[in-house]
Structures are given as C-alpha cells and as structure tokens.
Amino acid sequence: MTDPTTTSTPAPAAPAPAGSAAAGALEGEEPSTEALEQDWRTSDLPGLPGDAPFVDPGLAVVEGETLLHVTNLKKHFPVLGGLLKKRVATVYAVDGVDFDVRKGEIFSLVGESGCGKTTLGRTVLRLIEPTAGTIRFGSADVTKMKSAELRRLRSKMQIVFQDPFGSLNPRMPVSDIIGEGLIAQGLGDRKERDKRVGDALEAVGLRRDYTRRYPHEFSGGQRQRIGVARALALEPEFIVLDEPVSALDVSIQSQVLNLLLDLRKDFDLTYLFISHNLSVIEYVSDRVGVMYLGQIVELSSSEELYRSPRHPYTLALLSAIPDPDPRRRRRRLVLKGDVPSPVNPPAGCHFHTRCWLREQLGDPEQCVAQEPELREIGPGHRVKCHFAEQVSPTKAAEFASAHSPVEMAAADA
Amino acid sequence: MTAQGSVEEIAVTIAERPAGTPPDESILLDVRGLQTHFHVMDGTVRAVDGVNFSVPRGGTVGLVGESACGKSVTALTIMRLLDIPPAEIVGGEVWFDGTEILGLPEDEMRHLRGNDIAMIFQEPLTSLNPVFTVGDQIAEQVRLHMKVDKKEAIDRSIESLRLVGIPSPEQRIKQYPHEMSGGMRQRVMIAMALSCEPKLLIADEPTTALDVTIQAQILELLKSVQARTKSALMLITHDLGVVAEMVDEIVVMYAGQIVEQGTAEQVLTAPTDPYTMGLIESLPNVEKRGGRLSAIKGVVPSPFNLPPGCRFAPRCPYAWDACRTTSPELVPAGGPGQRARCLLHTPAGAARRAAMLDTAASGGATAGQGA
Numbered sequence: 001m002t003d004p005t006t007t008s009t010p011a012p013a014a015p016a017p018a019g020s021a022a023a024g025a026l027e028g029e030e031p032s033t034e035a036l037e038q039d040w041r042t043s044d045l046p047g048l049p050g051d052a053p054f055v056d057p058g059l060a061v062v063e064g065e066t067l068l069h070v071t072n073l074k075k076h077f078p079v080l081g082g083l084l085k086k087r088v089a090t091v092y093a094v095d096g097v098d099f100d101v102r103k104g105e106i107f108s109l110v111g112e113s114g115c116g117k118t119t120l121g122r123t124v125l126r127l128i129e130p131t132a133g134t135i136r137f138g139s140a141d142v143t144k145m146k147s148a149e150l151r152r153l154r155s156k157m158q159i160v161f162q163d164p165f166g167s168l169n170p171r172m173p174v175s176d177i178i179g180e181g182l183i184a185q186g187l188g189d190r191k192e193r194d195k196r197v198g199d200a201l202e203a204v205g206l207r208r209d210y211t212r213r214y215p216h217e218f219s220g221g222q223r224q225r226i227g228v229a230r231a232l233a234l235e236p237e238f239i240v241l242d243e244p245v246s247a248l249d250v251s252i253q254s255q256v257l258n259l260l261l262d263l264r265k266d267f268d269l270t271y272l273f274i275s276h277n278l279s280v281i282e283y284v285s286d287r288v289g290v291m292y293l294g295q296i297v298e299l300s301s302s303e304e305l306y307r308s309p310r311h312p313y314t315l316a317l318l319s320a321i322p323d324p325d326p327r328r329r330r331r332r333l334v335l336k337g338d339v340p341s342p343v344n345p346p347a348g349c350h351f352h353t354r355c356w357l358r359e360q361l362g363d364p365e366q367c368v369a370q371e372p373e374l375r376e377i378g379p380g381h382r383v384k385c386h387f388a389e390q391v392s393p394t395k396a397a398e399f400a401s402a403h404s405p406v407e408m409a410a411a412d413a
Numbered sequence: 414m415t416a417q418g419s420v421e422e423i424a425v426t427i428a429e430r431p432a433g434t435p436p437d438e439s440i441l442l443d444v445r446g447l448q449t450h451f452h453v454m455d456g457t458v459r460a461v462d463g464v465n466f467s468v469p470r471g472g473t474v475g476l477v478g479e480s481a482c483g484k485s486v487t488a489l490t491i492m493r494l495l496d497i498p499p500a501e502i503v504g505g506e507v508w509f510d511g512t513e514i515l516g517l518p519e520d521e522m523r524h525l526r527g528n529d530i531a532m533i534f535q536e537p538l539t540s541l542n543p544v545f546t547v548g549d550q551i552a553e554q555v556r557l558h559m560k561v562d563k564k565e566a567i568d569r570s571i572e573s574l575r576l577v578g579i580p581s582p583e584q585r586i587k588q589y590p591h592e593m594s595g596g597m598r599q600r601v602m603i604a605m606a607l608s609c610e611p612k613l614l615i616a617d618e619p620t621t622a623l624d625v626t627i628q629a630q631i632l633e634l635l636k637s638v639q640a641r642t643k644s645a646l647m648l649i650t651h652d653l654g655v656v657a658e659m660v661d662e663i664v665v666m667y668a669g670q671i672v673e674q675g676t677a678e679q680v681l682t683a684p685t686d687p688y689t690m691g692l693i694e695s696l697p698n699v700e701k702r703g704g705r706l707s708a709i710k711g712v713v714p715s716p717f718n719l720p721p722g723c724r725f726a727p728r729c730p731y732a733w734d735a736c737r738t739t740s741p742e743l744v745p746a747g748g749p750g751q752r753a754r755c756l757l758h759t760p761a762g763a764a765r766r767a768a769m770l771d772t773a774a775s776g777g778a779t780a781g782q783g784a
C-alpha cells in the first residue's frame with residue numbers, strides 16, 4: 001500500500017491529493033517542474049525519495065561466502081531458416097552476464113518479457129548449454145562438468161518452473177512428480193522415497209496423502225506448491241525460482257511467498273529469484289540485478305536499487321509501477337517504443353533507442369559508438385551506463401515535466 | 414473528477430429506482446440485479462449473481478477481484494456477447510443512456526456496440542482479424558458507424574493511430590496484426606474502440622498481458638483519451654494498482670457478487686469488507702520486508718459448491734456462527750456511499766465490530782474501518 005519513501009518520512013506529508021499532478025496533466029496543463037519535484041520528493045514516485053546521497057555508507061553490502069559465481073555468461077540461440085535450416089540469424093538471449101550469489105541470500109533478476117531471465121536461470125543449471133562463460137558453484141566449475149557429475153550436482157541445485165500449469169506432467173501422480181528426481185539420483189528405496197515425498201508435501205503445506213492425485217485436481221497455488229515440493233525433495237542448497245508467483249492471484253501469491261521465505265529459513269536455502277513484478281522483488285530480495293536485452297544493466301542491494309536507482313532504465317521501471325494508493329496519483333516517466341528484438345540488439349548501449357537520459361543530454365555519440373561496462377559506482381552498486389553519475393530523480397522529473405506521457409511513449413524509436 | 418457526491422447519488426438511485434424505470438439522467442450505465450448463469454455438465458455456475466452498479470456519464474468505474482469472480486461475464490453480459498446457451502441471463506436490467514438494453518433486438522444492439530459502447534480485451538491478437546491489415550480493420554469500423562467514404566475512413570484511421578501514439582501511422586496501417594508487438598496491438602484496439610467516440614468504453618484487463626513499461630504507456634494513453642473524449646470508462650482488472658490509478662469508483666467482486674463498492678480512496682485506503690481488507694493486506698511491499706505477508710487463507714470456493722451463508726466465511730478471519738447461515742446483503746459501511754457485503758455492518762454484527770474497533774484502538778487487528 002505504501003511506498004518506501006513514506007516509511008522514512010514520519011508524516012506521509014500531505015499525500016498529493018488525488019488528481020493534483022494527474023489532473024493537471026489530463027487537462028493539458030503542464031505542471032511546473034517545481035511542483036513535480038515537490039511531488040517526486042515527498043511521496044510521489046516510488047523508490048525515488050529525491051536526490052539521495054550518491055552512495056549511502058550506512059547501507060550494508062550483503063556479506064557472505066559466494067555460492068554461485070557467473071562470469072561473462074552467454075547464450076545465443078540460432079534462428080534457422082531456408083530449406084537447409086541454416087543459421088540465418090542469432091537471438092542474443094543472454095549476452096555477457098556477470099554476477100555472484102552469496103550463500104543464504106535471495107538474489108533476484110527483474111526485467112521485461114524476453115529480456116533473458118528464464119534463459120539465464122536455466123543456463124546457470126546447465127539445463128540449457130551456455131554458448132560462452134563460466135559458472136562456478138562452490139568450488140566446482142559447472143561449465144566443465146561431465147553428465148554424471150552434473151547429475152549429482154542437480155541434487156544441490158534445483159529449479160521451480162515459470163508455469164504451474166504447464167510444468168507438471170498431467171499423466172503423473174504427485175508421488176511420481178516429486179519422486180522422479182529421487183529415482184534419477186538413485187536415492188533411497190521405495191519406503192525411504194515415499195517418506196521424503198510425504199515430507200516435501202508437508203513442508204509446502206499440502207497433505208501427505210495427496211500423493212495419489214494428479215495435477216489437474218489442484219488449484220494454481222497448490223500446483224506451484226507441488227513444483228516447490230519437487231525441488232525440495234532432493235534437499236538442495238540452491239533453488240532457481242522462475243516467476244514462482246506470477247500466475248497466481250494476489251491472495252494465493254502471498255501464501256506462496258510466505259512459504260518460500262519460511263522454507264529458506266528452515267532449510268538454509270539460497271534463491272535465485274526471477275520475476276517481472278517489482279513489488280514482489282522489493283519485498284523478497286537481498287540483492288537485485290535488472291536485466292535489459294540479455295544483459296544486467298544495474299546490480300545492487302535491493303534497498304539501494306529502489307532508493308537510489310542509477311540506470312535510466314531502472315528509473316523508468318520503478319516509475320511504471322502502479323501504486324495501489326489512489327491519493328498518490330502522479331506523473332510518470334514513460335519510455336518510448338517497445339523493447340527491441342534480441343535478434344538485432346541496438347549497437348553500443350542496448351538501451352539507447354529508448355533512453356530518456358540520452359535524449360536529455362543531447363544524444364551523445366558515445367551511447368551508440370561504445371557499449372558501456374557494468375561498472376562499480378559505489379560499494380556493491382554496479383551500473384551499465386556511461387552517464388550513470390548524471391542520473392537523478394530531478395533529471396527524471398525535468399524530463400517528465402517537459403513531455404506529456406503520451407508524447408514520451410510515442411517518440412519514434 | 415467525480416467526488417463522493419456522485420457515489421451518494423448512486424446509493425440513492427440504487428435505493429429508489431423501481432424495476433422498469435430509467436435511472437437519473439446523470440447515469441450512463443445502470444446495472445440492476447444482474448444474474449448470468451452458465452449451464453455446464455457439472456451443473457450451473459452462477460457466474461454473476463445479483464450485481465448492481467452504475468457508471469455516471471464521463472465517469473470511471475473499476476471492477477476488481479481475483480480470477481473467476483465474474484468480472485468478464487459481467488462485461489460480456491452488458492455487451493450481449495455471450496453465447497446463449499450455455500449462458501443464460503436469468504434476471505436483471507441493464508440501462509444504457511436511458512434504454513434497457515437486455516431486451517433490445519439484436520440489430521439495435523449491434524448498432525450500439527461500436528457506436529456507443531466499445532470494448533477492448535485482454536489479448537488484442539485474438540480480437541483483431543489476422544488476415545486484414547490494421548488499417549482496413551479500423552477503416553471498416555469507422556465506415557460501419559459513420560457515414561464517410563473510403564478515403565475519409567482511411568484518413569480517420571491514420572488520425573486515430575496517431576492519437577494513440579503509433580509512430581508513422583501511414584506505414585503502420587498497411588501492417589498485419591502479427592507484425593506488431595503486444596503493446597502496439599493494444600494501441601490499435603484502443604484506436605478502433607475510440608474511433609467512433611463511444612459514450613462508454615469497457616476495458617477488460619487491457620494491460621494484463623503487457624510488460625510494466627508498456628502497461629504504463631497504455632494506461633497513460635487511456636487516461637488522456639478518456640479525458641479528451643469524455644467517454645465513460647469501465648475498467649476491469651485484478652490489479653489494485655491499476656484501478657487506483659485509473660478510476661474514481663471501485664466495485665469489488667467475490668464469487669459472483671459485489672462485496673464492496675465506494676470511491677477508489679474509500680475502498681483502497683479504508684476498506685470495510687473483510688475480503689477487500691485481505692486483498693489489500695496481502696500485497697507485498699517494502700514495509701513488510703522481513704515479516705510475513707498477511708495472506709488470505711484457503712482458496713476461492715468452487716462455483717458448484719458455494720458455502721452457505723457468506724461466501725467468504727470459510728476464509729474470513731472474522732467469521733462467526735451467523736456468517737455460516739445468513740447471506741449478507743450489501744449495506745452501508747464506512748464513508749458516504751460506501752457499501753459492504755458483511756454482517757459486521759448489520760445490527761447483528763454491531764457488537765462484534767465495536768469490540769474489534771476497541772482492540773484495534775489498543776493496537777490489535779482492525780475490521781470495520783480498515784487499515
């Protein structure tokens with residue numbers, strides 16, 4: 001209900017009356033920049049409490065031993081065409097990604113559809129073979145593993161799939177769905193397996209005696225629990241959760257989120273959590289990587305990312321979240337055009353075709369000529385933008401006030 | 414835009430209007446006692462079970478609730494787009510612009526659709542014809558409802574695409590739907606819906622299939638065209654953030670019934686029905702970090718096996734014996750014009766509610782006056 005800015009401000013200082021900024025915009029008057037800044041600084045823009053200090057020294061960088069270490073990971077899919085099914089183009093689904101996941105943390109990937117989250121999550125487990133790069137899990141190099149080794153590793157690294165309806169085999173009873181992995185790992189006799197299946201069901205809040213039922217007998221939330229039970233049965237250390245709550249209604253979403261957080265505590269789990277829902281990400285994550293067209297464009301602790309975002313894309317994402325408090329209707333920063341195709345990502349900075357900051361800076365050539373690095377701009381805060389130092393809520397407010405939202409969206413991309 | 418006054422008016426009209434008489438001039442759409450059932454193999458689904466609400470001229474009303482609560486069926490019944498059978502409109506009246514439209518002959522209804530009432534759907538690909546260019550489809554729509562020649566219809570199509578922020582519309586009208594992204598197709602749908610300047614636009618989950626930055630574009634677009642054309646908007650969504658941003662009045666549905674209605678501010682900041690409260694409380698946000706979310710326990714009841722008494726009772730943290738036997742009516746609760754379907758707001762529940770408010774005052778859970 002409330003945004004992060006109001007937590008730090010004792011009195012949610014006179015929330016903008018419904019319609020102040022919005023109504024102004026609707027009637028076609030341009031609200032003054034001053035008024036906008038006022039709005040953005042108090043309670044108007046989630047995550048942007050004003051020009052926060054560049055780096056907040058009080059913010060703890062999450063400490064801990066590295067469990068997963070991913071370097072320059074790439075996954076390129078061929079697009080086959082013609083009679084001979086030759087490669088006619090390449091989908092740069094994941095295109096040079098670096099990040100660490102620390103033991104016990106929830107590291108999240110957020111981004112729009114098609115930006116490569118699922119591909120990245122699956123490649124990390126080598127359910128998809130990487131095109132390039134290395135993945136280390138603890139001291140082991142996952143990229144070099146042979147299949148027997150990989151199979152053993154799978155008991156430590158598990159995944160819960162995106163779609164609770166499509167990811168469970170409709171012809172298998174729950175006992176087989178959950179027990180499958182145990183059999184593949186050669187774990188336990190029949191009795192031992194049944195016990196572990198029952199334990200896993202109980203851990204996710206389902207009844208032990210559901211084992212003989214089939215997926216169609218369960219609701220969406222229950223199916224997602226079965227997916228989680230399947231991952232848990234192998235007693236893993238690390239789980240990739242690919243959009244675990246996206247297909248669920250809010251009331252069920254909160255049940256499953258509570259479950260996932262409880263399980264993490266009870267079983268000392270580490271999560272790679274994938275979602276496009278920014279409110280869910282903010283609630284669960286320790287650290288967050290924001291993805292755009294196959295790359296991480298910003299990476300930092302969750303607090304810092306939501307309080308002091310530094311990539312122009314992250315600002316636009318945060319500004320796009322609809323706020324369930326009608327008293328806080330506000331003017332927002334709207335991106336122009338659509339996400340470009342990952343078949344032909346734009347040269348230089350992949351974001352340059354939609355970037356409001358670049359436009360504001362007078363279209364510097366560097367954005368097109370040179371790909372920015374994901375560089376550290378403060379402890380634990382990395383941004384892939386040549387001009388990250390110039391990003392600020394004030395700049396964003398200036399931009400938003402100079403254009404109507406429909407104008408911003410329509411600009412030729 | 415519309416303030417609490419209009420809700421009070423609506424409350425009055427609900428109380429006063431006898432069947433068969435048109436509502437007040439200021440009301441564009443008036444849905445009364447609407448009941449739509451589906452007769453299927455397993456039995457009868459009472460998808461919409463006695464729904465009453467109004468949309469003022471130029472006003473914005475949001476219909477919210479979780480999946481299968483009856484939002485789309487309500488809209489499709491109003492539009493008369495359901496297949497009968499399996500659907501059956503069992504009862505109720507729908508007054509649009511002074512006329513009862515459930516009883517209208519099909520040809521008059523067809524004239525109304527597209528001219529005076531337009532609808533946009535969740536998945537724009539399925540509602541555009543794949544074998545015609547988008548230009549042809551908009552021009553066709555325009556020609557069907559306005560007496561203009563082909564050339565002018567095309568000019569109008571280009572203009573309406575420009576209006577919804579599609580760059581180089583002269584080129585775009587030659588494209589087929591599958592050549593466009595989801596956001597682009599939704600813009601085309603909005604362009605088509607608005608090309609005839611309808612009095613009412615019904616949008617059923619118009620951004621649910623879209624990414625958040627594209628959703629932002631579409632919502633801003635809807636707001637600006639709605640304000641310019643002064644069309645009324647009935648927005649259907651499960652996203653409380655989207656309604657908060659878009660509408661003045663909210664109708665919350667659960668298991669085929671309205672459980673709460675009021676202004677957006679009343680319903681979202683001071684909900685009075687336990688289901689609405691539960692929905693709002695279960696939204697994740699940063700303040701709840703590190704703690705558990707307050708989830709609504711259990712699941713939505715099967716439409717074939719609705720619980721007796723209050724349909725929310727099996728999941729309601731405040732339920733008591735009476736809730737399992739008495740079906741609550743929508744009664745005044747909270748602010749002016751606000752209504753809730755909950756026994757706590759009836760004389761029978763008054764003592765309990767008072768006790769809860771006392772606990773709330775001393776720091777316990779709240780009911781009645783919301784969070």
Ligand SMILES: Nc1ncnc2c1ncn2[C@@H]1O[C@H](COP(=O)(O)OP(=O)(O)OP(=O)(O)O)[C@@H](O)[C@H]1O
Nearest residue numbers: 077091093112113114115116117118119120276342
């Ligand atoms: N097997 C494949 N062959 C070719 N292209 C693929 C394949 N799998 C994924 N892609 C493409 O790679 C890109 C990234 O896809 P991915 O599924 O990882 O996105 P995502 O971020 O998970 O999206 P969503 O939010 O929709 O789940 C997309 O353009 C997708 O179409």
Ligand SMILES: Nc1ncnc2c1ncn2[C@@H]1O[C@H](COP(=O)(O)OP(=O)(O)O)[C@@H](O)[C@H]1O
Nearest residue numbers: 451458460479480481482483484485486487716
């Ligand atoms: N064509 C149909 N045949 C049978 N049942 C239907 C049909 N359309 C909808 N229903 C049922 O009506 C109820 C309400 O559905 P709907 O209005 O689509 O929900 P939502 O609120 O998600 O839009 C659900 O139980 C649904 O299964």
Ligand code: SF4
Nearest residue numbers: 349352355367385386
């Ligand atoms: S490098 Fe240029 S185009 Fe890319 S995000 Fe920064 S300012 Fe925008």
Ligand code: SF4
Nearest residue numbers: 723726729736755756
């Ligand atoms: S009537 Fe009873 S069960 Fe229903 S919402 Fe009110 S308190 Fe809960």
Ligand SMILES: [Mg+2]
Nearest residue numbers: 117118119162
């Ligand atoms: Mg995905």
Ligand SMILES: [Mg+2]
Nearest residue numbers: 484485486617
């Ligand atoms: Mg629906």
